[in-house]
Amino acid sequence: MNEIIGIIIAAILCWLNFVIVDTYFGLPEQPGVKGASNIGNDIKKRGGDIAGGFFQGNVLCSPDASAGTLLASIGYLLLGIPGGIIAAFFVFIGNRLCADPGYAGTCGSLTATAIIFLTSFIGLTPEMFVVGMVIAILTIMGIDQTRASIVLGKIAKKFNRHARE
Amino acid sequence: MFGLMYDAISFAAYGNSYGLGNINISPFDIIVTYVVAIICAIVVALLLRLPLLPSKPYRYSFDVSALYPTPIIAIGILSIFIILNYTFMYNGLVLAVIIGVLSALFVKYLFYAIFPKPLDDNAGEDINE
Numbered sequence: 260m261n262e263i264i265g266i267i268i269a270a271i272l273c274w275l276n277f278v279i280v281d282t283y284f285g286l287p288e289q290p291g292v293k294g295a296s297n298i299g300n301d302i303k304k305r306g307g308d309i310a311g312g313f314f315q316g317n318v319l320c321s322p323d324a325s326a327g328t329l330l331a332s333i334g335y336l337l338l339g340i341p342g343g344i345i346a347a348f349f350v351f352i353g354n355r356l357c358a359d360p361g362y363a364g365t366c367g368s369l370t371a372t373a374i375i376f377l378t379s380f381i382g383l384t385p386e387m388f389v390v391g392m393v394i395a396i397l398t399i400m401g402i403d404q405t406r407a408s409i410v411l412g413k414i415a416k417k418f419n420r421h422a423r424e
Numbered sequence: 425m426f427g428l429m430y431d432a433i434s435f436a437a438y439g440n441s442y443g444l445g446n447i448n449i450s451p452f453d454i455i456v457t458y459v460v461a462i463i464c465a466i467v468v469a470l471l472l473r474l475p476l477l478p479s480k481p482y483r484y485s486f487d488v489s490a491l492y493p494t495p496i497i498a499i500g501i502l503s504i505f506i507i508l509n510y511t512f513m514y515n516g517l518v519l520a521v522i523i524g525v526l527s528a529l530f531v532k533y534l535f536y537a538i539f540p541k542p543l544d545d546n547a548g549e550d551i552n553e
Contacts, residue, residue, distance in 0.1 A: 341503035348500025
């Protein structure tokens with residue numbers, strides 16, 4: 260498959276994977292640590308959505324499904340499917356060290372491993388997923404935080420995971 | 425330095441091929457070992473009277489249970505053995521059972537010594553205001 264098209268498809272798949280898994284496991288509902296709450300309140304002050312702000316703060320402060328997807332693609336690149344599972348194990352250890360139960364991180368890396376395995380039949384390689392995940396994180400954290408938080412807040416409302424008032 | 429590293433790796437590979445684990449198991453066997461490790465971990469954890477599910481609310485619970493950290497630890501450690509190509513007797517089945525039992529024992533008795541819960545005194549102190 261053409262590399263550019265593959266990277267675009269991989270970025271979309273990674274974005275959907277980590278946003279859906281993180282939202283399902285309740286990242287927008289409450290900040291896990293104090294830094295996440297500071298980031299959320301700051302984004303709200305700049306006109307963003309509080310749930311999206313908590314989401315971004317939690318992604319920043321502990322390894323969730325975003326880091327899980329990235330590490331699973333790197334592990335798959337190095338070692339195949341066992342590498343993805345080892346990535347899930349290490350993400351779990353990192354989660355517990357960051358005062359996080361770790362459900363989102365481990366589930367995210369396992370689903371990412373499954374997605375990379377399934378899409379390898381249509382010609383997507385793990386390298387494309389590494390690049391795609393970096394692009395996906397950039398759209399959430401890097402380009403425009405307030406607008407990204409509004410989009411994340413809408414997704415959280417759809418999943419019934421909006422921040423508790 | 426790199427020459428030393430290369431020598432060490434090739435020596436390890438030599439021992440791996442001819443001395444320690446000389447069975448390259450098939451993909452089907454690898455799947456079977458994973459399933460055996462998961463089932464063994466869950467069953468032994470239930471025998472050790474760990475609860476099946478974590479306490480409510482599920483998504484914020486730090487409690488260990490038979491379904492959540494035990495199989496993850498078991499298949500993670502089993503993967504490390506598989507990529508090192510060290511599969512013990514019977515196409516890795518014995519290794520899978522041993523790792524399943526040991527991970528259940530670890531979760532039951534040692535888990536909180538290594539990964540302590542966050543302190544309850546400070547939990548949610550000025551986070552949810």
